[in-house]
Amino acid sequence: MSSPSSSVQQVSRIEKIETSNIQGPSNKQENADKTWRGRSVSFLTGAKAKICSIPRAIVKSLSYVAEDICQVASIGRKLNAHVLDLWEGAGKIPGYFSKFRPPLRTAVGALDAIQIAGDLDYFVNRHGREDPVSVRAGRAAILVADVGSMAMWFEQFGFYNLGKIASKVGEARIFSFVPKLTASIPVIKNYASIQRVAASIGQLRVFSLVAKLTLHVVAVSALMVGYAFLGAEAIYRLLVKAKDRCDKIVAGLDASHYVTELALGTMVLCGVTCVATLGATAIAAIVLGVSSYLYKRKIDDDKKEKERLEKEQANKVAEKLKTEQQSNDAQCLKEVQLVEEAQKLADQFKQEQQLMETQKLKEAV
Amino acid sequence: MSAINTANTPKTPTLHVPAVSHVLDGSGLIATKIEPYYRTAKVTYRIIDFVAAITSAVSSTFLKLSAELRATTDFIECTRFFSVASELINPKDGVYFFQNKKNLIQKRIEKVTLACHSALKMVGAGIKYGFIDLGKIAVYSIGQLPVFKLVTDGFYAVSSFFAAWDARIKIKKYNSSINHSEKQIATWERFYEQVVLVQLGEETELQSLKDKYTASIQKRSAIVDLKGKLLEKLTSEHDLALAKAKGNVAAVPKKKVQQITDLKADIQKCKARMELCKGRLEKIDAKDYFGLAEDLKSHAIKTAKSSDQPEPLQYAVDSKVKKWQLIKANLCSSWMKVASAVCKVAVITIALTFTAINLWTLPCLLTVVSLGLLGDSFSFVRVFYDRYNLPKEA
Numbered sequence: 119m120s121s122p123s124s125s126v127q128q129v130s131r132i133e134k135i136e137t138s139n140i141q142g143p144s145n146k147q148e149n150a151d152k153t154w155r156g157r158s159v160s161f162l163t164g165a166k167a168k169i170c171s172i173p174r175a176i177v178k179s180l181s182y183v184a185e186d187i188c189q190v191a192s193i194g195r196k197l198n199a200h201v202l203d204l205w206e207g208a209g210k211i212p213g214y215f216s217k218f219r220p221p222l223r224t225a226v227g228a229l230d231a232i233q234i235a236g237d238l239d240y241f242v243n244r245h246g247r248e249d250p251v252s253v254r255a256g257r258a259a260i261l262v263a264d265v266g267s268m269a270m271w272f273e274q275f276g277f278y279n280l281g282k283i284a285s286k287v288g289e290a291r292i293f294s295f296v297p298k299l300t301a302s303i304p305v306i307k308n309y310a311s312i313q314r315v316a317a318s319i320g321q322l323r324v325f326s327l328v329a330k331l332t333l334h335v336v337a338v339s340a341l342m343v344g345y346a347f348l349g350a351e352a353i354y355r356l357l358v359k360a361k362d363r364c365d366k367i368v369a370g371l372d373a374s375h376y377v378t379e380l381a382l383g384t385m386v387l388c389g390v391t392c393v394a395t396l397g398a399t400a401i402a403a404i405v406l407g408v409s410s411y412l413y414k415r416k417i418d419d420d421k422k423e424k425e426r427l428e429k430e431q432a433n434k435v436a437e438k439l440k441t442e443q444q445s446n447d448a449q450c451l452k453e454v455q456l457v458e459e460a461q462k463l464a465d466q467f468k469q470e471q472q473l474m475e476t477q478k479l480k481e482a483v
Numbered sequence: 484m485s486a487i488n489t490a491n492t493p494k495t496p497t498l499h500v501p502a503v504s505h506v507l508d509g510s511g512l513i514a515t516k517i518e519p520y521y522r523t524a525k526v527t528y529r530i531i532d533f534v535a536a537i538t539s540a541v542s543s544t545f546l547k548l549s550a551e552l553r554a555t556t557d558f559i560e561c562t563r564f565f566s567v568a569s570e571l572i573n574p575k576d577g578v579y580f581f582q583n584k585k586n587l588i589q590k591r592i593e594k595v596t597l598a599c600h601s602a603l604k605m606v607g608a609g610i611k612y613g614f615i616d617l618g619k620i621a622v623y624s625i626g627q628l629p630v631f632k633l634v635t636d637g638f639y640a641v642s643s644f645f646a647a648w649d650a651r652i653k654i655k656k657y658n659s660s661i662n663h664s665e666k667q668i669a670t671w672e673r674f675y676e677q678v679v680l681v682q683l684g685e686e687t688e689l690q691s692l693k694d695k696y697t698a699s700i701q702k703r704s705a706i707v708d709l710k711g712k713l714l715e716k717l718t719s720e721h722d723l724a725l726a727k728a729k730g731n732v733a734a735v736p737k738k739k740v741q742q743i744t745d746l747k748a749d750i751q752k753c754k755a756r757m758e759l760c761k762g763r764l765e766k767i768d769a770k771d772y773f774g775l776a777e778d779l780k781s782h783a784i785k786t787a788k789s790s791d792q793p794e795p796l797q798y799a800v801d802s803k804v805k806k807w808q809l810i811k812a813n814l815c816s817s818w819m820k821v822a823s824a825v826c827k828v829a830v831i832t833i834a835l836t837f838t839a840i841n842l843w844t845l846p847c848l849l850t851v852v853s854l855g856l857l858g859d860s861f862s863f864v865r866v867f868y869d870r871y872n873l874p875k876e877a
Binding site: 173174177178180181183184185186187188190215217218221222224225227228229232233234235236237238239240242243245274275276277423426427430456459460463464467471 | 503504507508510511513514515516517518520524543544545547548551552554555557558559562563565566568569570572573576577611612613614718721722725726737740741743744
């Protein structure tokens, strides 16, 4: 049983405990996720990692190409039109490729037909407002080509007949009102020379060229014009604007790709029939086009990865600083105060013990 | 949601007619990415087939278009393998697919079976065009159904099943998140209203606050008394332990001292809260409504961690509303995924069964075509819904 004096001392001790500033230690945070993530990125090291990264890079590249319509259409078009012809000309093409060409042509036609939507989106939504004039001019020319390819694709289903439309447009005489107008004016109608001139103007077929040109030729020509503009812009970028190595490589690949495409289109338009030349140029165009696209995707991926790592690093550093600051402020204080408090309690207990012994002695006396 | 929410500031449309702008943007997406194009082509030819199945009035032009689009989608399905394989073997944000804890077992099975289906589709295309010759394997059939087709479509059905299961699990998670988010928004909106009413000196609100703080003080003082008694008990136990250890502090377990310090911290917290409530009661009595409103605001802003924003309270509400909208969008997307996957499983099951038993009647054909159209429509809508309602992936 405690004496009244010791209970008073206990109360005062409780008050002292309450007024002291001891904090408990913080709980340790588990960093299981961070450890696992670090392990996941570097779980294969050295040569083994490099060997395993090759098939991964190949599959990744193929997936990038396969998910972009322009790339698939471009490769399919050149494969069907020139590369397989080259192979066939070399006499080495297996027979089953003849079964493969129609569905490839079908798929390429369907993919090409939709490209116009991308061009319209580019111009109407002004995605290219920061692009140079030559790029916009190139895209405008490609838009004309895409209109042509869409028109040709829909024609094959029988929605309309482009030949009939072209001949009707070619026959149109838009100035046929001129002789009628001059014949109705009182003073002018008496002059035979004016009437003859008006009659010849009325007979003019301004759009006769439309009947003579095929839409295919127009589309290919527009595409060439587009590539010419884009190629010129790429060369300008390579020679003048490119600052670092990456920009130069991108500009170089773009320039080579567009120049090769231009060469291929020009050869087709000029009626070059050498299958080997066309095939080789087409292969070069495919390789350069795919390389340019994949290199740009790689730059984007590297940039995003770098930003992500920087953000992660910044978060880690900030978290670490915060934790360190907090632990620095509190840790030493906690441990020292813990020890001090324990010592205080021990001292107080000793004092109480001594007081009790003294009191016992007094009582005994 | 109340009128004070100003979340989701609309994007400035390029054109004066945002609908046209969005339609062109969607068309541009179809023109550039294979997946939206594939969905559009599939929906288009299914619509034509459905109308052709119901009526015989579809012209040959549209039937040719349908055949062309079907051939294109078959071609695209062969190239899908690379995307799926790349997702499985390449890291995303530094984490591999199978090591990402967010990918549940259902999602993993879904992707693996989808990869198998895509690979078999490529093999099937190779067989069709004569590149590959499987020999006797390609000849085996169950009834009229080739085993190769059964296995290929079977993988797709299994993949769709697990996709639906994975989406269903996510729906449950989103439902609980959405309930929690709605409660948070309601709390914050109520709080916002409270601050405004306090500032205006509204009697009912002040009385309710007064009652709340009084009750809080009473409750906490009871807690302080109880914890004080517990502290006393622990201290005497500590003294006893110290006595047994003959004054040797190091021999006494630190746990006891830790418990004492924790209790002390709790008591301090309760007392701080009591002081806060007392301070606010004093402000109510002194009719310092502005001061009380500022006090409530500053405490809330600290909790919301939006002190660096120009309108912190509004920002706190807006951020909660944005989060709610994001969860809602994810929920809708998951439901669409479930609907699409269920339709696909049904289509494949019915089609394979009726092909095997060679029982293709008009109702069967209509059922298969309509279910296929429904499933593809959900997938098609989901592509564009995700684009315009969910944050873009890095």
